[in-house]
Amino acid sequence: MDNLEAGKETGSVAGANADLAAVLAAGRRSRGRRWRGRLILLVLLILAAAAATYFYMGRSRAEFSYTTQPVKRGDLTVLVTATGSVQPTQQVDISSELSGTMRDVNVDYNSTVKAGDVLAVLDTNKLEADVKSSRAKLNSAKANVVKANADLQSAATSLDRLKSLVKSNVSTQQSLDDATYKYDSAVAAKDINEADVLASEANLQLAEVNLGKAKIVSPIDGVILTRSVDPGATVAASLSAPVLFTIAGDLKKMELQVDVDEADVGQIAVGQKASFTVDAYPDRTFPAVIEQIRFASEVVNNVVTYKAVLSVDNADLLLRPGMTATSDITVEAVKDTLMVPNAALRYAPPQTEARGGRGIFSLFRPPRPSRSGGADSTLSGTQRRVWVLRNGHPAPVVIQVGSSDGQFTQVTSGEITEKDAVITDAAARTN
Template sequence: MPSQSRDEIEHVLSSAKSRRPWRLWALGAGALVIAVGAWVWLAPSRDSTGTSYITQAVTRGDLTVTVTATGTVQPTTEVEVSSELSGTLASIDVDYNDEVTVGEVLARLDDTKFKAQVANAEAALAAAKAQLAQAEATQKEATALYETQAELDRRGVSTHSTFVTYIAQRDRAVAAVQAAKASLTLAEANLALEKDDLEKSVIRSPINGVVLDRNVSAGQIVAASLSAPTLFTLAEDLRRMQLLVDIDEADIGQVAVGNDATFTVDAYSGRSFPATITQVRYAPETTDDVVTYKGVLAVDNADLLLRPGMTATATITVDEAKDALLIPNAALRYAPPQEVEDAGNGASGLIGLVIPSRPGSESGTASGKSVWVLRDGTPVEVAVTPGATNGKFTIVTAGDLAVGDQVITDQRDTSR
């Protein structure tokens, strides 16, 4: 082999030997980086002391459950007074806020036409009576002639055809009396109707109360042919009012007749008025796809501070408990997180073998029938039987809980 070729081969081998330590160093450095990464990756998951629990003590006290509803104050009885007759209003005898009694005159229609109609009916009645008297006289005459002719016919003095004529005259007289009596009855009925119209031309109050509204004035024409117009609105005894509220369908199951309530109105800020549920109606009312039910509350308005139509917000007491064991509602909603394997964070290949997937966690699901109590620094699940709630606290009717126990309402992770 030529000497030049031998020298070149020895040079190549010498260069390869000189680069081998650098490759070993690079491999060692990579292993060190992987080891550091694995420690950083797994270090937080090994910290089991980084959870801080938020707790609240179990207490004993009174609990009141309420339902809120809005509505308006209304009179217990409200009457709209109309006119059955058409005509011109001759006078208006009452005004707004006037107190009225049963039968008191509110307004009068022009009664000229009605008086004339009564007079006409009275004349017709007198004529019917005269016709009846005339028919009765004719009947007596025809009856007497019939009896005389019957005796003659029995003796054979007169012909039978003549007797038949007297029979017909008697029957016609009897029918005329019946017709006259019917005409008399009709005339009496017509007179009663005309007198009734004359009486109704005077519009009177049907109740004892107060005038809330007056929709007419003297000289105005009232047309009752199509629909009876409302002339006055009367309220009966404003010292006893009622509050009509709309109760949401989610709350209607808790409300019952006899529940006590309080309500406020904008006119008297800071003052509440007592009331009592007297009726919960079955008929639903739907507004913008929201279903409500009407509740009626009796209101004492002896001082006359409340007025019809006032908007009110009522707070209805649906349940009360004295000296009950209470827990916060947040305790019933708490459940410790559940650890799960987070497969999405795992690496693949050689790094995946060195750095395993670290575990993750997801929120637990509370059953609402148990709470977690912190005992000796450790959460312990305790089964409970919840009762009534006011939205903030819940009554515990059964369960291994005592006053002062620290129930967990939330937790914080302090490991990072």
């Protein structure tokens, strides 16, 4: 009886444990279902946000407006621009080698002169007196030579006579020695006086040269550009003598001196053609040809330049010395070539547009750096990427480029034609 009751009690405990285990298992299943529901809800929210973002970006792509320019064919001219001034081919500063008072001035500004024409004359009173004095000294020296010759002849005669007397024992040796001394002295006096004649002749020649220098003459044919002296002015000759006149050579042939930047000097060469303008005639261009490129550099405001000299025909005398000029040197001329605007080489589409059409999962990828200026690490040498508008969307085209004039660049090869329009800019539309 006791055993029967004990069995019943054991069965009751086992049943209770089973019920408790069932309750606990049911609780765990309920919590698992709740977590799965929350996870599914979170995934749905993420997908909804991604879809909304994708939809918004798709709308953004559709709202870009593009600025395009047509690919064109034509002539391309590569220019190097440089500034400088118009100068005479020959220019001479005239000064005086002598000091004195200016007596006459025979020319004025713009006077046309020939080589040898007298421009001005210094007062010659002192110079003429110097010539007369030098001539008188020369005449005196010549007279002294005549006297010295006579003295020499007399001394020679006396010496010969005494030599005969000494041989005949009529005269003494002392008398012969004295005669010999007088003869030698006469020879020396003759040489001295002849040297004085040479010195006097040189002094006279110098005085005459100085008298000739009182006349200031033109060394070249040309035009008087400046005159800085008037009659009566005192001229002081020194190592830094003042310039009295500036004469320019034939103004029908001028030269243009321009400063070429060191970055451009490698592109220019002797014989290249150029055109230039001056402020006096802004609507007119003048032709020129490079005649010289100087090796010496010039540094102005820390900018290194090289002087190029261009020959200019000035037959109509419109150009004047010192005029400021801006020149365009033609370094290359390409005929009938395909060209794209330089703005197309610098353009890169917005990043959202460039990534368009790759699906919603592209939103979860890390962003790529956008291209700049049409450059790309995958391109080499003269390859460039431009973007052509096709079906309302930008499409990349790789081209090979050549020369550029700063606005357009030559296309030497690539899948692009005159029918294409390249994108140069893009802007978002506003609703």
